[in-house]
Amino acid sequence: QLQLQESGPGLVKPSETLSLTCTVSGGSISGSTYYWGWVRQPPGKGLEWIGTIFYTGSTYYNPSLKSRVTLSVDTSKNQFSLKLDSVTAADTAIYYCARRGSSRAKFDYWGQGTLVTVSS
Amino acid sequence: QSALTQPASVCGSPGQSITISCTGTSSDVGGYNSVSWFQHHPGKAPKLIIYDVSNRPSGVSNRFSGSKSGNTASLSISGLQAEDETEYYCCSYTSSDTYVFGTGTKVTVL
Numbered sequence: 001q002l003q004l005q006e007s008g009p010g011l012v013k014p015s016e017t018l019s020l021t022c023t024v025s026g027g028s029i030s031g032s033t034y035y036w037g038w039v040r041q042p043p044g045k046g047l048e049w050i051g052t053i054f055y056t057g058s059t060y061y062n063p064s065l066k067s068r069v070t071l072s073v074d075t076s077k078n079q080f081s082l083k084l085d086s087v088t089a090a091d092t093a094i095y096y097c098a099r100r101g102s103s104r105a106k107f108d109y110w111g112q113g114t115l116v117t118v119s120s
Numbered sequence: 121q122s123a124l125t126q127p128a129s130v131c132g133s134p135g136q137s138i139t140i141s142c143t144g145t146s147s148d149v150g151g152y153n154s155v156s157w158f159q160h161h162p163g164k165a166p167k168l169i170i171y172d173v174s175n176r177p178s179g180v181s182n183r184f185s186g187s188k189s190g191n192t193a194s195l196s197i198s199g200l201q202a203e204d205e206t207e208y209y210c211c212s213y214t215s216s217d218t219y220v221f222g223t224g225t226k227v228t229v230l
Contacts, residue, residue, distance in 0.1 A: 039166075039221075046123065046224040047158070047166065047209050060217055063121060096165060103172050104154035104213040110165035 002027040004097050004111035012091075012118050018084040022097030022111060029078045030055045035100040036073065036080045037107065040093040048093075052100055053080055087118045124149065124210055124222035131228040132200045140225045142193040142210030148220055150191035154213035157186055157195045160224075161206045170195060197227070205229040 008020035022036070029036060037052035051061040053071040061069050065084070073080040084091060094113040101108040125143040132138040142149065142157075149155055157170035168177055170186035173193060183198045193212070197204055210222035 037219075047160070047211075047221040049211070049219040049221060052219070062218060063216065098166075101171070103175075104152070105156040105211050105219055106168065106171040107156065107158070107166070107211070108168050108171075108177060110167075112165050 002099065002109045004099065004109055006095060006097050006111045006114040008114065008116070010115060010117060012087055012116060013120050014088055014118055015086055018082070018087050018091060018116055018118070020082045020095055020097075020114065020116070021079050022081070024078045024080075024099075029073065029080065030075050033102050037098050037100055038071070038082045039096045039098055039107070041096070041113075042090070042093040045093075050082065050084075050095075089118050092116065092118045121148075121214060121216065121218060121220050124212060124220055126208075126210060126222040126225045128223070129226045129228060131230055132197075133230045134200055134202065136200050137196060137198040138200060138227065140195045140197075140208055140210075140227070142195070142212075142222045144191050144193075144212055144220070146191060147216075148212040148214040149188065149193050149210075151215055152213050153188070155186070155188060155193040156211045157184075157193075158209045158211065159204075159206060160209060166209065200229055202229050 038050040068085045070083040096113045097111045098107040099109040158166040160166040173188045174186040
């Protein structure tokens, strides 16, 4: 059974960089069919797609976050990562990593999510 | 890109059927059969319940069904049960090779 697990600091200071890693177990991140992505949910708000990456490194970003987001993949560790620069309180959210399956928009496996709070 | 529009809340009695709409544009919902629906209990991971407009993943109850007409996709839940009370989100692929979620709908079972 495929499992995804987010990890990283739960508290980040304003103007600094938020860094999270998603570790994939039970399957290879290098499969040619699947993409890997990040979704977040600020407190009291809805889900927001952040970006998606293919194992080759091809990336796709939410236009509203594109200038601050970088996704990367480490196939040797079966992990992919998120970096979000210059964070503000508005970036406080639960961050989820997910697998995009064989069809577009088919996010079929998710991590449990990790709360990241931006505060000094 | 703007979030897809969903009603903030929908309610129904046990056993009834409800429908949640998800309205976008010709650049997302209307342009592709790549609409998914997620059930999201707060504090837990979102669960995929519909993909490609109307397909159900293995293990998802057939009480959930999806459809699309023009720029609006819909999720129907039949035989409403107490366990269905939670949040639901639609998600669509877009012409910019990105994804956009809906605003979310809170389903209440009366």
